[in-house]
Amino acid sequence: MLTGKHILLIISGGIAAYKSLDLIRRLRERGATVTPVLTTAAEQFVTPLAVSALAGQKCYRDLFDLTDEAEMGHIQLSRVADLIVVAPATANLMAQMVQGLAGDLAGTLLLATDTPVMIAPAMNVRMWEHPATQRNLEQLRADGVSVVGPASGDMACGEYGPGRMSEPLEIVAAIEAALSGGPLSGRHILVTSGPTHEPIDPVRYIANRSSGAQGSAIARALISLGAQVTFVTGPADAPRPPGAHVLEVQTAQEMHDAVISALPADAAIFAAAVADWRMAEASTRKLKKSKDGLPVLAFAENPDILRHVSGLGDNRPGLVVGFAAETDDVIDNATAKRDRKGCDWILANDVSPGSGIMGGTENAVVLIDATGADTWPRMTKDDVAQRLARRIADALGAVQN
CATH class of the missing domain: 3.40.50.1950 (Flavin prenyltransferase-like)
Incomplete structure (x- = not known):
């Protein structure tokens, strides 16, 4: 090679x-x-x-x-x-x-x-x-x-x-x-992946289910097209993509800070399953069962990384892509999310029980942009990544031209 x-x-x-x-x-x-x-x-x-x-x-x-x-x-x-x-x-x-x-x-x-x-x-x-x-x-x-x-x-x-x-x-x-001289040569692309872990106490945490497999596959596909990739990942099981600049984080706040530190970028792909909430104040000691009843957990909202980056001015990436894991009304909910977040594209998938998507090797996505919804057939996560990478290369080429 x-x-x-x-x-x-x-x-x-x-x-x-x-x-x-x-x-x-x-x-x-x-x-x-x-x-x-x-x-x-x-x-x-x-x-x-x-x-x-x-x-x-x-x-x-x-x-x-x-x-x-x-x-x-x-x-x-x-x-x-x-x-x-x-x-x-x-x-x-x-x-x-x-x-x-x-x-x-x-x-x-x-x-x-x-x-x-x-x-x-x-x-x-x-x-x-x-x-x-x-x-x-x-x-x-x-x-x-x-x-x-x-x-x-x-x-x-x-x-x-x-x-x-x-x-x-x-x-x-x-x-x-x-x-490689690929179509993304000279481009810096930011990819987030995996879950975040929000501590409740020293032994428990709040998290979304995510192996990080799709995010890692996307980073590999982008690298194969010549991109320089900064890969911000939570504590995921998937191997880290060779050739990427990897930033390891635990919490949503840490992921937010890592993303901001990695800018500017030509494109940003937010594939991470970031927890929406964290404890307002995590306990420094393990919470114990008590005869007085269940502990009261007070929550606070985590930073909305996708919306924040989408709303940046001069430092906003030329292409911002979000993900929407939905269990019902997939296209409608994802379209509403795209409008709400202000990103360019949303990749939506059905993660309802029985779909086999969450934690599996395959994915079935719908790409939603300003022109509408493009439904992709079910394929491996690597194939989804390759298809997305080529579409990103086409989009960035159009922006450059």
């Missing part, structure tokens, strides 16, 4: 550098040519010999190597690739990219190129969450740099949280999408 493509892979200094060895292998399996560049710090984690052996190419290390400059100057090296990938991208290298510093070979290559750049951040969770890193991330995105990950999990330092470099196959999927 990457035959004839040339990847310039910059490996910076972090424990995740060992994953880059597998990334090289995976890219070469798919036909790509990989030219590796090691920073000085990266050599503390992986050896030039191992990197060069796996890549089957010379490993570049020194900005002032006269032999390298004679064979291929660093300016030329930065421009012959189809894509520059930085994996892992440390907090230091991200800051260096933002400032445009060119004190070493990696910085010079990144500054002296007009080739698209993709980074796979990897660092300690505290470093990732630091305001300086988040500011740098925002600036890199604004500069057109695409970002893969990071994932959440156990850290080598013993901490847990976001900051783990994405797995090699996830990075490969993002590279394939970036180089």
